[in-house]
Amino acid sequence: MPELPEVETTRRGVRPHVKGRRVKQVVVRDARLRWPVPPDLARALVGTTIDEVERRAKYLLFRTAHGTAIVHLGMSGSLRVVDAGVSPEKHDHVDVVLDDGKLLRLRDPRRFGCLLFTRNDPHDHPLLKDLGPEPLSRAFDGAHLHRIARGRTAAVKTFLMDAAVVVGVGNIYANEALWRARLAPRRRTGRVTRAHFDELARSVKEVLADAIARGGTTLRDFLSADGEPGHFRMDLAVYDRAGKLCPRCRTPIRTARVGQRSSFWCPRCQA
DNA sequence: AGTGCGGCCTGTCCGC
DNA sequence: TGCGGACAGGCCGCAC
Numbered sequence: 001m002p003e004l005p006e007v008e009t010t011r012r013g014v015r016p017h018v019k020g021r022r023v024k025q026v027v028v029r030d031a032r033l034r035w036p037v038p039p040d041l042a043r044a045l046v047g048t049t050i051d052e053v054e055r056r057a058k059y060l061l062f063r064t065a066h067g068t069a070i071v072h073l074g075m076s077g078s079l080r081v082v083d084a085g086v087s088p089e090k091h092d093h094v095d096v097v098l099d100d101g102k103l104l105r106l107r108d109p110r111r112f113g114c115l116l117f118t119r120n121d122p123h124d125h126p127l128l129k130d131l132g133p134e135p136l137s138r139a140f141d142g143a144h145l146h147r148i149a150r151g152r153t154a155a156v157k158t159f160l161m162d163a164a165v166v167v168g169v170g171n172i173y174a175n176e177a178l179w180r181a182r183l184a185p186r187r188r189t190g191r192v193t194r195a196h197f198d199e200l201a202r203s204v205k206e207v208l209a210d211a212i213a214r215g216g217t218t219l220r221d222f223l224s225a226d227g228e229p230g231h232f233r234m235d236l237a238v239y240d241r242a243g244k245l246c247p248r249c250r251t252p253i254r255t256a257r258v259g260q261r262s263s264f265w266c267p268r269c270q271a
Numbered sequence: 272a273g274t275g276c277g278g279c280c281t282g283t284c285c286g287c
Numbered sequence: 288t289g290c291g292g293a294c295a296g297g298c299c300g301c302a303c
Contacts, residue, residue: 002297003297034279034280034297034298034299058297072297072298073297074280074296074297074298075280075295075296075297075298076280076281076282076295076296091281108280109280109281109282110279110280110281110282110295110296111279111280111281112279112280112281112296112297112298113297127298127299151273152273152274153273153274154273154274154275158274158275161297163297163298170296170297171295171296171297259274259275260275260276260296261296262294262295262296273303274302274303275301275302275303276300276301276302276303277299277300277301277302278298278299278300278301279297279298279299280296281295282294282295283293283294283295284292284293284294284295285291285292285293285294286290286291286292286293287289287290287291
């Protein structure tokens with residue numbers, strides 16, 4: 001469930017607590033994430049200082065002098081900063097103990113996330129090197145979408161969720177951005193006009209920025225680093241609102257699978 | 272190369 | 288009330 005706004009919210013919550021802190025200890029209670037937590041993680045991190053916490057797509061990058069820890073929250077992961085005395089609960093798989101009596105705790109019930117370490121430039125890592133532009137950067141715009149859409153036959157919603165096209169847009173925000181752009185999710189990518197792509201790029205930026213400003217979307221269990229839920233759920237126009245009324249034209253929201261994903265749209269204002 | 276699908280996981284919800 | 292099964296979904300890795 002963490003999409004870009006939730007990961008960015010996590011980064012902003014965690015950063016002030018870990019930046020400049022030295023790692024005292026690393027406790028791996030369960031290494032079986034999507035890829036195993038590397039056995040030498042503790043050796044790599046203990047004694048080093050966390051210089052910065054960055055985000056690329058939905059990955060969090062913890063920079064140290066000797067390498068970078070790469071964290072992905074999958075769909076059920078969360079990172080919290082807690083006092084070192086707080087006992088771990090079920091699914092609290094990894095603790096990074098800091099030098100000020102606090103620790104960074106990774107929880108991930110479904111274990112779709114990962115925690116890796118690289119001594120090289122993380123942007124060259126196989127998981128990151130082929131990613132598309134950041135949606136909130138100037139590199140992402142209607143021209144970019146239009147350029148790579150040529151000849152594509154897949155549904156525009158599937159296209160928008162492809163990390164090689166643009167990163168960070170998961171199912172919730174894809175549905176919302178398409179609604180804001182008045183574009184039907186099943187429209188063939190190659191048939192979308194340049195003007196509509198301009199509108200779509202604008203909508204993606206807008207919906208992500210709005211969600212970040214609200215601390216992300218909490219549907220079930222997303223909590224930020226300080227334990228607060230996100231409040232963007234209030235602003236969802238179509239996602240998870242099948243049968244409810246479109247906020248723009250009061251037509252009931254439709255739902256169907258598009259590219260194996262639940263999709264929601266207004267049959268009247270999205271064409 | 273683009274497209275589509277299976278699989279990884281567990282908690283939650285629904286129907287019987 | 289208990290239980291099985293569907294569903295949620297990011298995204299890799301494979302087959303076509």
